[in-house]
Amino acid sequence: MKLITAIIKPHRLDPVREALTGIGVEGLTVTEVRGFGRQKGHTEIYRGAEYTISFVPKIKLEVAVPDKLADGVVTAIEEAAKTGEIGDGKIFVTDLKSAMRIRTGETGDDAL
């Protein structure tokens, strides 16, 4: 099993969700995060004082998939989340040691 974590631009969330459900992903988790990479923050000015906002709002997506789906998921996220501009985000793939569905006790691929 693989745990795929993606940081994407907030407005790409819906396209990504649609792309993933389209290839058979049955669940995912979304968190609102802030961060920066090559896309630096911006400056706001209130009453003549400058405030440097270093962090940019992003969405973190986490989805656990069987090994055979992993590459497809990465491609789907990449295509749906890309805008071509700085700040599109990153995708990380990590090995998932175990998974369990709480309600039924199923483990392994059956839990995903």
Added chain:
Amino acid sequence: MLVNAARPAALVALALSALLLAFPAAAAEAKIDGANTGWVMTATALVLFMTVPGLALFYGGLVRAKNVLSVLMHCVAIACLVSVLWLVLVYSLAFGDGGSMNQWIGGLGNAFFAGLGADSIRARTTLPESVFFMFQMTFAIITPALIIGAFVERIRFAAVLLFSALWLILVYAPVAHWVWGGGWLAEMGVKDFAGGLVVHATAGVSALIIALVLGRRRGFPKEMNPPHSPGMTMTGACMLWVGWYGFNAGSALAADGSAGMALLVTHISAATASLTWMAIEWIRGGRPTLIGIVTGTIAGLATITPASGFVGPVGGLVIGFLAGAVCYFAVGLIRVRFKIDDSLDVFAVHGVGGIMGTLLTAVLAAEMFGGMGLGKTSIGEQLWIQFVGVAAVVVWSVVLSFVIIKAVNGIVGLRVSEREETEGLDLTDHGERSYHL
């Protein structure tokens, strides 16, 4: 002959004069006017609304989320504290008869509303004294509340209470007495219709002193956080705008043409100052912000306050324009150039605005500028009179505020600890969290 024809007329005239001389009180007897009283009672509600919740929301939106409750708390607590002190002591000091000392301060004769009752009429008005008491009280409430802006996010709550109480008694009461209570500035002819000196200059100048003594917030000026809720600030500013109708037009103490004109010039000044501030922000390469435009509104309202009963519509336009422009640059001067952490710009907006408006009154009140006229005084003479008023009020505020701040620091301590400041006053001073998200 003529004498024969004139005699009956002369006799009638003589009789009438005798009657009038015999009953002078009849010609000048104090009466309560229902329309005037109704208006001033309404104005009282409007001005109270300016503090709770107008100013509270205006200031609240400008601070960080972790401190918003502390700001709201300061406003409510000060409103309550001032109300009680007003009855117990301060109304008498400000508006009572000080006898031989009346040039400087009222006496204690009306403490606890002693000597006054439901039927008392305030001298030289057509209002019940209770209504005059209440109307003036709402001014006494908002003035120390304005100062909150200087010490937000790092002040101890006990210090807020103690400072506000002492300041009310030692700064507000005397100045109110000098300008409005029949004191020496009133006798000199200082024109302050609704509080450019009594409210805005005192609060603005005192705020600056506190900001200097208290010291800057941690992270000022390099690592600052923007206002946590510009929407909340706009809501408060709009409440202040509407409430100011009561503040200025109510100060006519009558429902008449002078109140109507005060209403007009107040509003025009607010609108003009808002547009001016917005334009300057925009032209200087920034974007026209909501915080900016509503700050302009408040600057316009503060600056017109002393002039509101004396100038005409064009005067309102001029004052609004100058308010928006001068206060805009004053903010930058204090905060960026001098790096003084008068956190919510009390001095730049209210201090500078109130003082500027007080001086402009001398010029724009003249009939040639559409004003209500200066009587026999020349513009130059009135300008000098206004200047003396400004100087006296500023010096008194500076000196007394400094003394009070130092005393309060010694008694309860002014500033929270570094840890408390980082965690936020809502949690550390009040044990509450503003948003449970």
